[in-house]
Amino acid sequence: MAKQKFRQTEKFRYSMQGLWAAITNSNVDGFFKGKIYTGQLKNACVPGLNCYSCPGALGSCPIGALQAVLGKKGHWFSFYVIGILMLFGALVGRVVCGWMCPFGLFQDLLHKIPFPKKIRTMPKEKILVKIKYFILLVFVIILPMFWVNFLGNGDPYFCKYLCPAGTLEGGVPLVLLNPVMRATVGWLFAWKNLILLMTIILSIIVYRPFCKVLCPLGAIYSLFNKVSLYQYRVDMDSCIACGRCAKVCFMNVDPVKDANHLECIRCGKCKTACPTKAISSDFVQKTSDFEFEEIKTM
Amino acid sequence: MSELPQLAELNEELGDKDVKIIGINVDAIAGDGAGSIAEMVKPILDNANSTMKIIFAEENLVNFIFSRQQAVPYTLFVDSEGNLVGDGYLGAKSKEDWIDIINEEYSKVEQ
Numbered sequence: 001m002a003k004q005k006f007r008q009t010e011k012f013r014y015s016m017q018g019l020w021a022a023i024t025n026s027n028v029d030g031f032f033k034g035k036i037y038t039g040q041l042k043n044a045c046v047p048g049l050n051c052y053s054c055p056g057a058l059g060s061c062p063i064g065a066l067q068a069v070l071g072k073k074g075h076w077f078s079f080y081v082i083g084i085l086m087l088f089g090a091l092v093g094r095v096v097c098g099w100m101c102p103f104g105l106f107q108d109l110l111h112k113i114p115f116p117k118k119i120r121t122m123p124k125e126k127i128l129v130k131i132k133y134f135i136l137l138v139f140v141i142i143l144p145m146f147w148v149n150f151l152g153n154g155d156p157y158f159c160k161y162l163c164p165a166g167t168l169e170g171g172v173p174l175v176l177l178n179p180v181m182r183a184t185v186g187w188l189f190a191w192k193n194l195i196l197l198m199t200i201i202l203s204i205i206v207y208r209p210f211c212k213v214l215c216p217l218g219a220i221y222s223l224f225n226k227v228s229l230y231q232y233r234v235d236m237d238s239c240i241a242c243g244r245c246a247k248v249c250f251m252n253v254d255p256v257k258d259a260n261h262l263e264c265i266r267c268g269k270c271k272t273a274c275p276t277k278a279i280s281s282d283f284v285q286k287t288s289d290f291e292f293e294e295i296k297t298m
Numbered sequence: 299m300s301e302l303p304q305l306a307e308l309n310e311e312l313g314d315k316d317v318k319i320i321g322i323n324v325d326a327i328a329g330d331g332a333g334s335i336a337e338m339v340k341p342i343l344d345n346a347n348s349t350m351k352i353i354f355a356e357e358n359l360v361n362f363i364f365s366r367q368q369a370v371p372y373t374l375f376v377d378s379e380g381n382l383v384g385d386g387y388l389g390a391k392s393k394e395d396w397i398d399i400i401n402e403e404y405s406k407v408e409q
Contacts (some may be wrong), residue, residue: 035368036368038364038368149299150300150303151299151300153299178367179385180367180386180388181367181369181388183387183388
C-alpha cells in the first residue's frame with residue numbers, strides 16, 4: 001500500500017521534471033540541424049542546470065551565465081543572474097533541484113537501473129558534500145574573474161573543464177551533428193566525456209552524486225533552504241519518532257533533526273513515508289502556528 | 299582574440315605566398331560599439347608590426363557567418379574571386395598548425 005503511494009508521488013515528480021525539461025528545451029529543430037537557438041528567450045536563465053549550448057535550449061544556464069559575465073573584463077557582479085538565482089532561492093530553495101533540473105532527472109532515472117550493490121551513503125559523505133561550495137567559489141567565481149588572458153577576459157572554467165551536463169546536452173550532440181566542430185575535438189572533449197561517463201556510472205550506484213558533491217547551482221540554492229518562503233515542517237506532536245522519513249531519504253537527511261537541511265532537494269518522499277502525516281510543506285507559516293508557539297512559550 | 303597576436307605575425311610572414319589574413323569582428327556590428335574593440339585590437343597589431351586588417355562586419359555578413367557556425371573563432375578561406383574554399387575551421391590554433399592548413403587550402407585553389 002505504502003509502496004504504491006511512493007511510486008505514485010515519485011512518478012508525479014518525474015513527470016513534472018520531464019515536462020519542465022521538455023518545455024525549456026523545445027527548440028526541436030536544433031537537434032536536427034546541430035544549431036543552437038539564439039533568440040530573445042536566451043537572454044533569460046532557467047532555474048536549473050541546463051546547458052546554453054543544448055541544441056534544444058530556449059534559455060541560458062544560470063551557472064554558465066554567471067561565469068560569462070564575471071569572466072568579461074570590467075564586469076565584477078552579475079546583478080541579473082544573481083537576481084534570478086535569489087528569486088528562485090528565496091521562493092523555493094532546492095525545490096529547483098528536485099523538480100526543475102534536467103540533470104537531476106537524468107541522475108534520478110539512472111539510479112533506477114538495477115545494480116548488485118547500491119551505495120546509500122558514500123564514505124565521508126558529510127565532507128564530500130562540501131566540495132560543491134569549493135567548486136562554486138573557485139571554478140564559477142574566482143577563476144573566471146582572475147585567471148584571465150592578456151585582454152582581461154576569463155573562460156567559464158566550470159563549463160569548460162568540469163560540467164558533465166554541458167557535455168551531455170551541448171558537447172556531444174553538437175559534435176555529432178556538426179562536422180566542422182568534430183574536427184576540433186581533442187583532449188578536452190575526451191576529459192569531459194570521462195567526467196560524464198564517471199557521473200553516469202556513479203549515478204547508477206549512488207543517488208545523485210553530481211548534485212551531492214559537485215553542483216555549484218545546488219550549492220547556491222542550498223543556502224536558501226532555511227530562509228526560503230517554501231518550508232518543510234515536522235509537527236513534533238504527531239511525530240512518533242519511527243525514523244521512516246530518514247530511512248527513505250536518498251539525500252541522507254533526517255527531517256526530524258532538520259527539515260530544511262542544506263542537502264534536502266525537497267522531493268517530498270519523507271512526507272509520503274510518514275505514517276502520522278507529521279511532515280508538511282508550504283509557503284509562509286500559518287498564523288495559527290505563531291499563536292501556538294506563543295502559548296507554548298508562555 | 300587570444301590567437302590574434304599570432305595571426306598578426308603570420309599575416310606578415312605569408313607575404314610571398316599571396317595569402318592575406320583578415321580579422322572579422324562579429325561582436326560589434328559596424329559602428330555600434332566598434333570603437334572600444336578597435337582600441338583593444340590596435341596595440342596588438344602594432345606590437346606585431348602587422349598590416350593585418352580587422353573589419354567590423356555589417357549585419358548581413360555577421361548573419362552569414364553565424365548561419366554556418368555559431369562558435370568563434372571561425373576561420374574561412376576565400377579565393378581571389380570571393381568563393382569559399384572548404385568548410386572552414388573552428389577554434390584557435392598555433393601558428394605552425396595554421397601554416398600547414400594554409401598550405402593545404404592553397405593547394406586546393408592552385409589546382
